[in-house]
Amino acid sequence: MVSSSNVSTPHPSFSEYTFPSHRLRALQDGNKTPLVLVACGSFSPITHMHLRMFEMAVDHVKQGMSDFEVVGGYLSPVSDRYNKAGLASAAHRVRMCELACDETSDWLMVDPWEAVQPEYQPTAVVLDHVSHEINHNLGGIPYPPLSPPHPPANLLTVPSSATATPRKPARVMLLGGSDLLQTMSQPGVWSQSDLNHILGTHGLFIIERSGSGISDALAPLKEWSDAMGKNWMENIHVVRQLIANDISSTRIRQFLRQGMSVQYLLPNVVIEYIRERGLYKEVEGFKESRASSMPPLRREV
Ligand SMILES: Nc1ncnc2c1ncn2[C@@H]1O[C@H](COP(=O)(O)OP(=O)(O)OP(=O)(O)O)[C@@H](O)[C@H]1O
Numbered sequence: 001m002v003s004s005s006n007v008s009t010p011h012p013s014f015s016e017y018t019f020p021s022h023r024l025r026a027l028q029d030g031n032k033t034p035l036v037l038v039a040c041g042s043f044s045p046i047t048h049m050h051l052r053m054f055e056m057a058v059d060h061v062k063q064g065m066s067d068f069e070v071v072g073g074y075l076s077p078v079s080d081r082y083n084k085a086g087l088a089s090a091a092h093r094v095r096m097c098e099l100a101c102d103e104t105s106d107w108l109m110v111d112p113w114e115a116v117q118p119e120y121q122p123t124a125v126v127l128d129h130v131s132h133e134i135n136h137n138l139g140g141i142p143y144p145p146l147s148p149p150h151p152p153a154n155l156l157t158v159p160s161s162a163t164a165t166p167r168k169p170a171r172v173m174l175l176g177g178s179d180l181l182q183t184m185s186q187p188g189v190w191s192q193s194d195l196n197h198i199l200g201t202h203g204l205f206i207i208e209r210s211g212s213g214i215s216d217a218l219a220p221l222k223e224w225s226d227a228m229g230k231n232w233m234e235n236i237h238v239v240r241q242l243i244a245n246d247i248s249s250t251r252i253r254q255f256l257r258q259g260m261s262v263q264y265l266l267p268n269v270v271i272e273y274i275r276e277r278g279l280y281k282e283v284e285g286f287k288e289s290r291a292s293s294m295p296p297l298r299r300e301v
């Protein structure tokens with residue numbers, strides 16, 4: 001449990017950006033492709049389900065995707081330029097995600113890069129950024145793991161000599177719920193070139209979400225993939241919710257505005273942060289609207 005003095009500590013990520021790599025794992029099986037999962041979203045606030053999506057994806061990989069091994073997971077909170085009503089500031093959302101990862105996980109990290117950009121960054125650009133940091137700047141994922149006495153943090157420093165551990169390029173995939181998949185066939189929400197890039201180069205892990213049917217969301221993408229003569233559907237990995245969790249941040253914000261308990265829905269440290277900062281209090285005349293959630297769209301082709 002993080003103490004309340006940690007909760008109120010300002011974080012340097014908004015003044016000095018550095019890509020977090022301290023929790024990336026070395027590849028255990030050199031025959032596999034290292035896989036890094038990136039969840040993009042508002043995370044206002046982060047819930048247990050946002051964290052759990054990563055665990056579900058890891059189980060899915062272990063059970064059925066023998067070519068991959070998950071070596072890292074990142075949350076990428078969207079910037080304030082997303083202009084979605086009712087969100088806390090990006091600085092608060094990043095900090096809540098960091099506290100949640102620190103309290104509940106030994107491998108999840110928060111990349112604040114997207115959140116600190118002065119302009120809205122399409123998701124394809126965010127995935128490219130993570131890929132560039134890992135595969136270009138860090139030189140890939142090391143394998144096999146270095147044996148002690150090297151501490152784990154040393155694994156991911158840039159190789160400097162011919163004796164450096166061999167490294168493999170990581171595949172960076174987007175992780176999200178089926179509502180995100182649904183938006184991919186809504187006109188005007190994603191640019192065609194970004195979708196080509198995400199589906200063709202990166203890939204997608206989709207967690208089933210009630211109210212957002214997966215088959216309905218997949219059908220138009222399959223039609224489009226077929227029409228383009230591509231195998232994009234092979235890069236969409238659907239993860240079923242065996243224990244349904246229908247939590248949403250919108251609902252949490254409503255609870256908070258109404259003074260209701262959110263205990264056991266969010267990590268304790270996030271509840272404490274919200275309480276200390278007085279976030280998500282009722283604003284007179286304020287109405288949340290999902291319709292206002294659409295980002296300024298289209299990356300130039
Ligand atoms: N209960 C859930 N089941 C499946 N996916 C989820 C769930 N909650 C969030 N996600 C996914 O997590 C990603 C980031 O979540 P996001 O911040 O948009 O949360 P949200 O609960 O949908 O937020 P909001 O209610 O503010 O729209 C999205 O891809 C979303 O689909």
Ligand SMILES: NC(=O)c1ccc[n+]([C@@H]2O[C@H](COP(=O)(O)O)[C@@H](O)[C@H]2O)c1
Pocket residue numbers: 040041042043078084121122123124180183189190191194293295297298
């Ligand atoms: N064109 C795009 O790149 C595009 C379109 C729609 C949503 N998204 C992303 O999906 C996420 C959606 O988050 P919310 O569900 O909280 O609105 C955000 O990170 C947003 O940037 C990206």
